[in-house]
Amino acid sequence: xxxxxxxxxxxxxxxxxxxxxxxxxxxxxxxxxxxxxxxxxxxxxxxxxxxxxxxxxxxxxxxxxxxxxxxxxxxxxxxxxxxxxxxxxxxxxxxxxxxxxxxxxxxxxxxxxxxxxxxxxxxxxxxxxxxxxxxxxxxxxxxxxxxxxxxxxxxxxxxxxxxxxxxxxxxxxxxxxxxxxxxxxxxxxxxxxxxxxxxxxxxxxxxxxxxxxxxxxxxxxxxxxxxxxxxxxxxxxxxxxxxxxxxxxxxxxxxxxxxxxxxxxxxxxxxxxxxxxxxxxxxxxxxxxxxxxxxxxxxxxxxxxxxxxxxxxxxxxxxxxxxxxxxxxxxxxxxxx
Amino acid sequence: xxxxxxxxxxxxxxxxxxxxxxxxxxxxxxxxxxxxxxxxxxxxxxxxxxxxxxxxxxxxxxxxxxxxxxxxxxxxxxxxxxxxxxxxxxxxxxxxxxxxxxxxxxxxxxxxxxxxxxxxxxxxxxxxxxxxxxxxxxxxxxxxxxxxxxxxxxxxxxxxxxxxxxxxxxxxxxxxxxxxxxxxxxxxxxxxxxxxxxxxxxxxxxxxxxxxxxxxxxxxxxxxxxxxxxxxxxxxxxxxxxxxxxxxxxxxxxxxxxxxxxxxxxxxxxxxxxxxxxxxxxxxxxxxxxxxxxxxxxxxxxxxxxxxxxxxxxxxxxxxxxxxxxxxxxxxxxxxx
Numbered sequence: 001x002x003x004x005x006x007x008x009x010x011x012x013x014x015x016x017x018x019x020x021x022x023x024x025x026x027x028x029x030x031x032x033x034x035x036x037x038x039x040x041x042x043x044x045x046x047x048x049x050x051x052x053x054x055x056x057x058x059x060x061x062x063x064x065x066x067x068x069x070x071x072x073x074x075x076x077x078x079x080x081x082x083x084x085x086x087x088x089x090x091x092x093x094x095x096x097x098x099x100x101x102x103x104x105x106x107x108x109x110x111x112x113x114x115x116x117x118x119x120x121x122x123x124x125x126x127x128x129x130x131x132x133x134x135x136x137x138x139x140x141x142x143x144x145x146x147x148x149x150x151x152x153x154x155x156x157x158x159x160x161x162x163x164x165x166x167x168x169x170x171x172x173x174x175x176x177x178x179x180x181x182x183x184x185x186x187x188x189x190x191x192x193x194x195x196x197x198x199x200x201x202x203x204x205x206x207x208x209x210x211x212x213x214x215x216x217x218x219x220x221x222x223x224x225x226x227x228x229x230x231x232x233x234x235x236x237x238x239x240x241x242x243x244x245x246x247x248x249x250x251x252x253x254x255x256x257x258x259x260x261x262x263x264x265x266x267x268x269x270x271x272x273x274x275x276x277x278x279x280x281x282x283x284x285x286x287x288x289x290x291x292x293x294x295x296x297x298x299x300x301x302x303x304x305x306x307x308x309x310x311x312x313x314x315x316x317x318x319x320x321x322x323x324x325x326x327x328x329x330x331x332x333x334x335x336x337x
Numbered sequence: 338x339x340x341x342x343x344x345x346x347x348x349x350x351x352x353x354x355x356x357x358x359x360x361x362x363x364x365x366x367x368x369x370x371x372x373x374x375x376x377x378x379x380x381x382x383x384x385x386x387x388x389x390x391x392x393x394x395x396x397x398x399x400x401x402x403x404x405x406x407x408x409x410x411x412x413x414x415x416x417x418x419x420x421x422x423x424x425x426x427x428x429x430x431x432x433x434x435x436x437x438x439x440x441x442x443x444x445x446x447x448x449x450x451x452x453x454x455x456x457x458x459x460x461x462x463x464x465x466x467x468x469x470x471x472x473x474x475x476x477x478x479x480x481x482x483x484x485x486x487x488x489x490x491x492x493x494x495x496x497x498x499x500x501x502x503x504x505x506x507x508x509x510x511x512x513x514x515x516x517x518x519x520x521x522x523x524x525x526x527x528x529x530x531x532x533x534x535x536x537x538x539x540x541x542x543x544x545x546x547x548x549x550x551x552x553x554x555x556x557x558x559x560x561x562x563x564x565x566x567x568x569x570x571x572x573x574x575x576x577x578x579x580x581x582x583x584x585x586x587x588x589x590x591x592x593x594x595x596x597x598x599x600x601x602x603x604x605x606x607x608x609x610x611x612x613x614x615x616x617x618x619x620x621x622x623x624x625x626x627x628x629x630x631x632x633x634x635x636x637x638x639x640x641x642x643x644x645x646x647x648x649x650x651x652x653x654x655x656x657x658x659x660x661x662x663x664x665x666x667x668x669x670x671x672x673x674x
Contacts (some may be wrong), residue, residue, distance in 0.1 A: 011377055040348055077416045077592055079455035113522040114451040118416035118592035130489060130588060151673055152467060173588060185450040186523015188419065192589040251467060251510060252529040255414055255455035336488055
């Protein structure tokens with residue numbers, strides 16, 4: 001089933017159930033007022049939502065036209081957002097651009113940071129940027145929402161705690177990252193609010209596209225109206241989403257509604273080298289930092305700038321028939337001043 | 338006024354108003370069901386809670402005996418927890434123990450990490466520890482809760498967004514920190530859930546104990562029944578709580594219910610040197626890591642161990658008459674296995 005959260009002038013929005021084609025929806029507030037409320041009691045609530053989803057798919061009941069732009073992120077605010085780095089190619093590129101090795105441990109011990117979850121941006125909301133020198137970048141990712149996960153869960157068991165899947169734009173301020181990471185305590189100011197796809201869907205909805213806790217489809221990132229990234233989300237994933245959930249739960253339980261991200265989806269080139277641009281026949285990049293690393297490796301310096309006021313990023317994923325699966329994230333950079 | 342959250346078998350507990358002496362309380366659920374609900378509409382809700390608090394203080398209305406052990410942390414789960422390092426003496430000690438300098442920037446650019454906020458421990462809840470080798474430590478801190486804070490707020494304006502004040506035990510797994518910080522993305526597995534004092538109080542409740550966005554009282558940390566730390570929370574604070582709120586809001590707004598921590602409260606010795614133990618006439622330490630640094634500086638190696646199963650930590654703060662202001666945090670270390 002496909003769930004979404006409509007804007008309704010409250011902090012948490014209103015839960016709705018959307019049909020597979022993303023054309024109409026039914027209000028679900030009689031089952032659970034908000035997505036967090038549904039997740040708080042998922043075992044009891046989800047069968048009722050599933051039943052409503054079947055009615056919606058059959059076209060029965062009170063249905064309304066679905067508008068992605070009327071949506072909040074599925075969880076407009078969440079109790080936890082932790083972002084991993086499943087695609088080590090991204091990390092390898094960063095390191096290669098500065099001539100340093102990837103530590104061996106990175107191939108079995110995932111990188112993960114605790115992100116801010118108090119106010120996610122809506123999927124079509126502008127990204128307020130205080131200063132273009134902050135180096136604003138998109139990061140196209142897969143994200144999952146869990147129910148309650150016990151401390152010390154195995155990766156195999158963690159897979160069963162993945163209840164919903166979304167796309168994510170993990171907005172990053174590259175200009176602030178080096179100095180902030182040098183302080184030793186990780187990201188804070190350099191990671192302003194992320195945005196998520198209009199739809200959060202259950203794993204079964206993806207059918208054969210969901211296997212081994214990875215999404216087996218291409219993540220489509222467009223930048224200023226042109227294809228920028230077409231990486232496959234199942235390729236060269238050193239860690240699955242279940243691995244990342246288990247990593248997060250090693251020393252503590254995770255509360256229902258925890259959002260775990262994959263990190264920037266990133267593929268190597270066919271020949272195993274760093275990925276080429278789409279206009280050069282490659283799969284491109286899910287963030288600007290990567291193209292800058294490729295440029296640095298090739299020419300000694302980057303030539304692509306980070307995002308500036310007025311720039312547009314779109315993140316989407318389509319099925320083989322060309323239909324959007326999650327709805328799109330589409331955001332413009334605006335001045336916050 | 339003094340607010341608390343009673344356990345009631347729900348995820349967010351029930352909001353109550355407690356008298357100053359912490360002896361009785363009135364249910365506040367007719368005003369706001371939970372503390373988060375109150376914070377979501379603080380401008381409208383807080384005057385009603387204040388009015389109830391006046392009734393409670395006068396002994397009118399339906400009052401019940403207050404039991405700190407029946408409390409959750411004031412926010413049993415929160416949308417944001419960010420912990421600063423206001424007391425740079427703590428950082429200086431860490432650096433001195435390993436013969437490195439504190440970067441000059443640390444005196445005007447606060448250290449801050451994004452913590453997990455999905456499930457805080459109750460103030461009297463045990464601390465589940467998977468493996469004693471993880472090096473479990475307490476950190477006695479001051480924490481504040483904000484309302485909605487705009488992006489780019491000044492420190493002066495940030496002071497007005499501090500709506501509630503608490504004590505905090507920021508549980509840390511010292512054995513996991515070096516390897517985790519070496520990965521470059523900050524704390525994750527090394528920071529399991531924190532606990533907060535039973536009471537969250539408004540700044541005016543502290544009277545002259547709240548000045549310049551600092552609490553002007555001694556933080557009392559007892560370890561296994563003996564005084565361990567008696568540091569003054571206003572002394573040698575390089576940053577105020579308002580400074581830390583402004584730091585957190587530099588690149589993004591903060592949502593109501595954001596919890597910001599001071600970092601471990603830490604004082605220098607009278608002579609300006611590293612603090613002495615309480616049994617040696619000093620003010621002691623608000624975490625075990627500090628006594629280990631002092632021991633390392635003095636003897637080349639630490640002699641005090643981190644916490645093991647069965648150990649007990651108590652964190653409290655009293656007024657001049659000896660009465661607990663926030664109620665105590667008191668936790669035992671237990672095996673999670």
